[in-house]
Amino acid sequence: MGYVGNKPALNYTSFAAQHFTTSATTTYTLDHAVTNENDIRLVINNVVQQPGSGKAYIASGTTLTLSAATSGTDTMYCVFLGKAVQTVVPAQGSVGSDELSADAITGQSALGAEPADTDEFIISDSGVLKRVDYSYIKPTSQVYRDAQPIMINGNYEVWQRGTSFTTSVYTADRWKQDLSGATATVSRQTFTIGQSDVPNNPKYHLRQTVSTANNNCGIFYRHEDVTTLTGNITIAFYAKGTNPNGGNLNIITKQSFGSGGSTAVETSTQNITLTGSWQQFVFNFSLASISGKTVGAGSYLQMLIKQPDGDSSTNAWTLDLANFQVEEGTYTSATLPPFQSETFGNNLARCLRYLQTPIYANDHQGTSEEYATFGLGVYTASGYFRCVRPLPVEMRVNPSLVSNSGSNYFFIGSGANDYVDDLTIHPDSNYKTAFVYNSDEASGTAGQAGNLMGDNTNAYAWLDAEL
Amino acid sequence: MITSVKYIKDERGNDSVVRVIYNNDTSVKITVQVNNVGNTDWDNIQQWVADGNTIQEAD
Numbered sequence: 354m355g356y357v358g359n360k361p362a363l364n365y366t367s368f369a370a371q372h373f374t375t376s377a378t379t380t381y382t383l384d385h386a387v388t389n390e391n392d393i394r395l396v397i398n399n400v401v402q403q404p405g406s407g408k409a410y411i412a413s414g415t416t417l418t419l420s421a422a423t424s425g426t427d428t429m430y431c432v433f434l435g436k437a438v439q440t441v442v443p444a445q446g447s448v449g450s451d452e453l454s455a456d457a458i459t460g461q462s463a464l465g466a467e468p469a470d471t472d473e474f475i476i477s478d479s480g481v482l483k484r485v486d487y488s489y490i491k492p493t494s495q496v497y498r499d500a501q502p503i504m505i506n507g508n509y510e511v512w513q514r515g516t517s518f519t520t521s522v523y524t525a526d527r528w529k530q531d532l533s534g535a536t537a538t539v540s541r542q543t544f545t546i547g548q549s550d551v552p553n554n555p556k557y558h559l560r561q562t563v564s565t566a567n568n569n570c571g572i573f574y575r576h577e578d579v580t581t582l583t584g585n586i587t588i589a590f591y592a593k594g595t596n597p598n599g600g601n602l603n604i605i606t607k608q609s610f611g612s613g614g615s616t617a618v619e620t621s622t623q624n625i626t627l628t629g630s631w632q633q634f635v636f637n638f639s640l641a642s643i644s645g646k647t648v649g650a651g652s653y654l655q656m657l658i659k660q661p662d663g664d665s666s667t668n669a670w671t672l673d674l675a676n677f678q679v680e681e682g683t684y685t686s687a688t689l690p691p692f693q694s695e696t697f698g699n700n701l702a703r704c705l706r707y708l709q710t711p712i713y714a715n716d717h718q719g720t721s722e723e724y725a726t727f728g729l730g731v732y733t734a735s736g737y738f739r740c741v742r743p744l745p746v747e748m749r750v751n752p753s754l755v756s757n758s759g760s761n762y763f764f765i766g767s768g769a770n771d772y773v774d775d776l777t778i779h780p781d782s783n784y785k786t787a788f789v790y791n792s793d794e795a796s797g798t799a800g801q802a803g804n805l806m807g808d809n810t811n812a813y814a815w816l817d818a819e820l
Numbered sequence: 821m822i823t824s825v826k827y828i829k830d831e832r833g834n835d836s837v838v839r840v841i842y843n844n845d846t847s848v849k850i851t852v853q854v855n856n857v858g859n860t861d862w863d864n865i866q867q868w869v870a871d872g873n874t875i876q877e878a879d
Contacts, residue, residue, distance in 0.1 A: 650858030
C-alpha cells in the first residue's frame with residue numbers, strides 16, 4: 354500500500370505520549386495535531402476518559418478541551434493513537450548484518466584525502482565489532498624487508514669498489530661521482546645503531562664532501578632501460594648537509610636513449626635546500642613520452658643531484674644521502690610508498706649485473722683477502738695463459754676488464770708457480786662467461802691447467818658493465 | 821674524458837680488443853672488446869672517435 358509521508362520503520366516505532374502539567378482549566382495544548390478526540394487516549398488520575406462531545410473531552414488540531422476543569426493535583430496524560438513517531442536511535446544491539454543495506458556507504462561523503470591519524474575504521478576483532486584509529490593501520494611506518502625496490506642499492510649498503518673515492522668514478526654500487534672540475538670525496542658513512550632521524554634503520558649512507566666546488570659537480574644514478582620508467586615518477590630521499598654558495602643544489606633527470614638512439618631529453622631542474630638535519634625530500638617529475646623514440650643499447654634514466662649549472666662558486670659543500678627511492682606515479686610525502694629495504698644479499702646480487710670484483714682485496718668487507726681466484730684456465734701455448742670465469746649473475750653487457758698492473762700482482766697456480774703483472778679481456782668474453790689472458794709474461798706448458806688468482810693486496814681485476 | 825685508445829691484437833692477430841685510458845690515469849688498465857655496443861667504455865670510444873679522434877694501432 355502507498356504511504357503519505359515517511360514510511361514507518363516498523364522495528365523502530367512507538368506511540369507518542371504527552372504528560373500534562375495540570376491546573377484549574379479545561380483547555381490544554383497537544384504536542385501533535387489530531388483530527389479529533391478519537392486520535393488520543395486521555396487518562397486522568399489513572400482513569401481512561403471517554404472521548405466525544407458531551408463526554409469527557411473533545412480534541413481538534415492541537416486543542417484539547419475537557420468537559421470539566423482539572424485541578425493542580427490531578428495527573429493527566431494522553432497517548433496519540435494515530436501518531437506513530439519514528440525513533441532516531443534503534444534499540445541497543447538491535448541492528449544485525451541482515452538489516453544493513455549492501456550499499457550503505459554508497460552516496461556518503463568521500464574523504465578525498467589520506468585519513469587523519471585519529472580517523473577511525475570499523476573492524477571485526479575475532480568477531481567482535483571494534484573501531485581502530487588509522488594511525489594503527491596506515492602503511493608508512495612499515496618496513497618491507499626483502500622487497501625489490503625499483504632502485505638498486507638505494508640504501509647504500511653495497512660498496513664493491515671500496516668506501517672512499519676522490520675521482521669521477523662509481524662509488525657505492527650504481528652511484529657515480531661527477532667532479533666536473535671540482536675536488537670532492539664520496540665516502541661511506543655509518544649510521545648510529547638505533548638512530549631515528551632516518552627511518553627503517555639503514556646501516557650506511559653516502560656522503561659527498563666537496564672541498565673546492567664547481568658547477569655541475571654532483572652524483573648520479575642510472576636506471577637501466579629508459580623504457581621501464583615512463584610518465585610521472587617520484588624521487589624521494591633523505592638528505593642533509595651544507596649548500597653551495599648559491600644556496601641550493603639541483604636535482605634533474607635525463608632520458609638517454611642509448612647507442613644510436615634518439616637525442617637525450619632532460620627534465621627541468623628542481624631545487625634541494627639542505628639543512629644540518631636529516632629531512633625527507635620528495636620530487637615529482639613528468640618524463641617525456643617515449644612514443645616514437647629510437648632506443649639503442651645502453652639506454653637509461655639518469656637521476657642527478659648537482660651544484661647548479663649557473664653556480665660556479667668554489668665554496669665547499671657537503672651532501673649526505675640515505676634511503677633513496679624512485680616510484681612510478683606522483684606522490685607526496687604523505688602518500689609516498691614506504692622505503693623498501695633489501696637484504697644485503699639480494700642487493701648485492703642485483704649489483705653484480707653491473708660490476709663483479711673477483712680479484713679485489715680492498716673492497717667494502719675490509720678483509721684484505723689477496724688470494725681471491727678469478728677462475729681456472731689453460732696454457733694454450735707456452736707463453737699464453739687464458740682463464741675462464743663463469744659469471745654468477747648475467748651481466749648487463751659484455752663487461753670491460755678493469756684491472757691494474759704491478760710486479761707479480763697475479764699468480765697462476767700450475768705445475769710450477771707462474772707470476773704475471775697484468776691481465777687483458779679476451780675477445781671470447783661475453784655477459785655469461787668472462788675470459789682474461791696474459792700473453793707477455795705467462796710461462797707454462799701448453800695444455801697445462803692452472804688457476805688464476807690475485808697475489809698482492811693492491812691487485813684488482815673487475816668486470817664492469819656499468820651504465 | 822678519454823685520453824687515448826689503443827688496439828690490442830689477440831692470438832689470431834686480430835684487433836679484437838682495445839685499451840682505453842681516461843684522464844691520463846695509466847694506473848688503471850681498462851680493456852674492452854671492439855664492437856661491444858651498449859658497453860659504456862665502447863660507447864664512449866665511439867663518441868670519442870666521432871669527435872675526430874683515432875684509435876692507435878696495436879704494437
